[in-house]
Structure formats: structure tokens, C-alpha cells
Amino acid sequence: MPNGVYDYNEEDVYKIFMNGVERKTYIYGRVSTPKQNRDLENQIELLKQFCFNNGYKIHGVFSDIASGISFEKRNEFFKMLDDVLAGKVERVVIAYKDRLSRVGFELFKHLFRKFNTEIVVVSEVGNEKLDSQEIIEEIISLLHCYSMKF
Template sequence: MSNWVSASQAAELIGVSTRTLLRWEEQGKLKPMRTSGGHRRYDVSELLGTKNDSSLTIGYARCSSHDQKEDLKRQVLVLESYCASKGWNFEIIQDLGSGMNYRKKGLIRLIKLITTYQVERLVLSHKDRLLRFGSDLIFYLCEQFGTEVIIINRSKDSTFEEDLAKDVLEIITVFSARLYGSRSHKNKQIVQQLREVAQNLE
């Protein structure tokens, strides 16, 4: 291989997007040369050094309540195993809270990292682990800031009816908790009845 490669070859070599190469150039981490036709050419040794210093993968795991902490642990294990198998430099962010809560500490930190160009890729076990509604907005931010999104279990997506049942359950759970208090007997009754209805729909 030549010491100088094209943008597409450079991106493939170190496993990043061409958008990331442009970002690193803007940040002064890369200084490609230009051909007479204006095309960028990247030094291979410089690329490899940049990869070691700058590539960060974030795995994001979330569950809705303390009752689901075992599920959270399983998500973390899946994310850690997947990222480690790829040889990525990674960090796992965990959240405990509703998929309709946009103020979770982990989610806010994730958005800050993405919008400051610090995340090479975002890895999720399932799409709905990010947010119940609004995940596409986060994916749009990822696209704009050069962050690749990887969803491990795309092939196991639930059906439309299952998603709808979960969404309705989530909405009513949140509003009943606000109305009666999350630990009230009335709220617990409503949540239990909803869970039974949701199970019957499956």
C-alpha cells in the first residue's frame, strides 16, 4: 500500500466514516495533502496514530425501572461483548428511567458527547433502548455530527402491534404516576392491570 491513500481508502483502513475524516481535519488532527485536482490524500502513519487517539465508541443501555435492573445488566454485557469483539475503544452509558423521559443524566451526557464531535459510533442493543419516542431525532444528530449508529438486534424487532401496546403502556404508566404518585397503591393497580392487558395482546 502507498503511504498516501484516498479519503475512501483512509476511512476503510481505520474503520471510520469520511465525515469523521473531515471533522478531524477541521480539528487539526489530520492534515491531508491535495492533489492537483483538489482531492485529499491521507498519510497512512498519521491515520493509524489518529485512530488510536481519537476513536470513541459509546454503548447506551437503558431500562425503565428498578424492577428491570437484571435486563440492564444483560444489555451492558451484550454491548461490552460486541464492542470488545470489534477491538473498539468504548464506554458504556447506563440510564434508569422511562423511554419518554428526555432528561435522564446518561441521555443528556450522550447528546453532549455527540454534539461536541467526541463519539465515533453509538451502539444499542435495540432501537427502543434509546427512547420510546424521538430516537430518530437522536439518530439525525448522529448523522449531522459524524456518529455511526449500530443497532445489534435489528432482526428481532417487535411487530407494530407489540410496539403499539408497549407505547400505550408507557404513556399511561407515566401519566398515572404523575396523577397518583409513582409509589401509590392506585398507580400500582393501574400499572398491573395494564401489564396484564399487554400480555394478553401478545
């Protein structure tokens, strides 16, 4: 501070305001229909195992049986989101991008980043993709979503 100006980044500000508050690790799973309940259980177990293997202490498990496009019936997602927006969450661990949202994943990634929350996508850990691959996957996901409507 020799020039009289303080230089802080987002991480520094969070540390000041959240001093003494343990930030949490949450896992979130979602399936579209009740018929997929077993898949949801497997998804949650996979996420728990991933967290254990990576030394993450799990503070909350959230899951919904609801559409990946609409947020109308995603009560657990909104409970988790409230904590993210309150700055209480360090990371959210999901199995695949589309478990969080079939559309607009990048919007959530940006929003979570603003609250210093990392989204860990288990299927992509150690598997960096090219932009073209991500675009193709997004198109396939959208086509799948809209084909399910008919």
C-alpha cells in the same frame, strides 16, 4: 481543483477539524425501573460482548434507570449526548432502539448523523426491516408506553 472549487463532504470536514482526536465508541443501556437493575447489567454485558466481537474499543459506558419517554432523569444520556455534539463520538452502541428513546428515535438518528456519529442497534445488525415493519413496531412501542401510564 482545476476549476478553483474545493469539494468536501462531511467526513472530510470532520477529519480536518478533529485531526489527531481519537473518536470514541460508547455503549448506552437503559431500563425503566430499579426493579430491572439485573436486566440493565445483562444489557451492558451484551453490549460489551458485541463491541469485543466487532473489534470496537469501548471508551465509555453510560446507563440510566429512567423512562424511555421522558428525559428528566437521564443524566448519563445527556453526558453522552454532550460528547456526541462535541464531535468526539464515532459510534453509540445500544441493544434496542427503545433503549435510546421510546419515541423519536429517528430524530436522534438524524441528529447523531449530523455529528458523524453512528448508532449501532445490536438487535438489528444483519436484520434489515421493511418500512411497514418499522411502522408497526413504532405503533406497538407507543401503545406500550401509554398503557404503562394507566
